[in-house]
Amino acid sequence: MSLLEVRNLTMKFGSLVANSDVSFDVDQGTIVGLIGPNGAGKTTLFNCVAGLYRPSGGTIAFDGQDITKLPSYKVARLGVARTFQVVRPLKEMTVLENILVGAYLRHPQPEKALETAQRCLEICFLQELRDRLAGDMTIGNKKRLEVARALATGPKLLLLDEAVAGLTSTEVKEMVEVILRLKAEGITILMVEHIMEAIMPISDKIVVLRSGVKIAEDTPRAVVQDPEVIKAYLGEKFSRRLAEKREAGGHE
Numbered sequence: 001m002s003l004l005e006v007r008n009l010t011m012k013f014g015s016l017v018a019n020s021d022v023s024f025d026v027d028q029g030t031i032v033g034l035i036g037p038n039g040a041g042k043t044t045l046f047n048c049v050a051g052l053y054r055p056s057g058g059t060i061a062f063d064g065q066d067i068t069k070l071p072s073y074k075v076a077r078l079g080v081a082r083t084f085q086v087v088r089p090l091k092e093m094t095v096l097e098n099i100l101v102g103a104y105l106r107h108p109q110p111e112k113a114l115e116t117a118q119r120c121l122e123i124c125f126l127q128e129l130r131d132r133l134a135g136d137m138t139i140g141n142k143k144r145l146e147v148a149r150a151l152a153t154g155p156k157l158l159l160l161d162e163a164v165a166g167l168t169s170t171e172v173k174e175m176v177e178v179i180l181r182l183k184a185e186g187i188t189i190l191m192v193e194h195i196m197e198a199i200m201p202i203s204d205k206i207v208v209l210r211s212g213v214k215i216a217e218d219t220p221r222a223v224v225q226d227p228e229v230i231k232a233y234l235g236e237k238f239s240r241r242l243a244e245k246r247e248a249g250g251h252e
């Protein structure tokens, strides 16, 4: 049994089919990348998994339980947390207070919540910023704060929606390091991303959507060589660049 099992998921908005008959699994302890062109249905799929949308068809099972029709707060309680494409920190609160909001959802006792928040600060490289107002930070720090706040809720599955979009190359590296730390903590990750250099080296598997339909599901190495994926999304140039990097001994 996989931690997340998506089966024949269909999500319609009126006559627009945002997800069409999509099936895939996310195994415990792995990182799965969800990629595809703009409008492919990636965020919609996230919203279905997180209980923000009720799918038009198909099923979603999490940790052996059917969550297809559960509201988001119940899905969260079971251990699914998510971050958003556009960061939403509580601007007038400090970094630590923001993380405590997440921690209290899991631990009502103040000491335990504080202990959890401290640990999340460390994992997300935010210790030195703990007393800073969240609204005053760079986008890179705000995005790591989003992850820390989600982490503080004690998730088994973390949904990251474009966690590295808009970051500088140094910030991208920091975020990738954070994501690998989360994996080392045993957290399973499903991430939507357009920055291939960030997602490809760390993903165990990539699922590709185009116009709501899954067109590929394979290892990063296989996906970047898939002619349909290249045509739909990656482009020949990118694929060639990756191959050159690989020959030079870099990541895949």
Ligand SMILES: Nc1ncnc2c1ncn2[C@@H]1O[C@H](COP(=O)(O)OP(=O)(O)OP(=O)(O)O)[C@@H](O)[C@H]1O
Pocket (backbone or CB within 6 Å): 013, 016, 017, 018, 036, 037, 038, 039, 040, 041, 042, 043, 044, 045
């Ligand atoms: N709440 C909604 N109501 C109506 N249509 C929607 C809604 N949410 C998404 N859509 C439509 O569903 C399709 C898929 O959108 P979605 O945001 O899931 O794509 P995406 O792959 O996440 O795109 P991007 O990479 O640009 O974030 C688009 O055509 C979008 O306009």
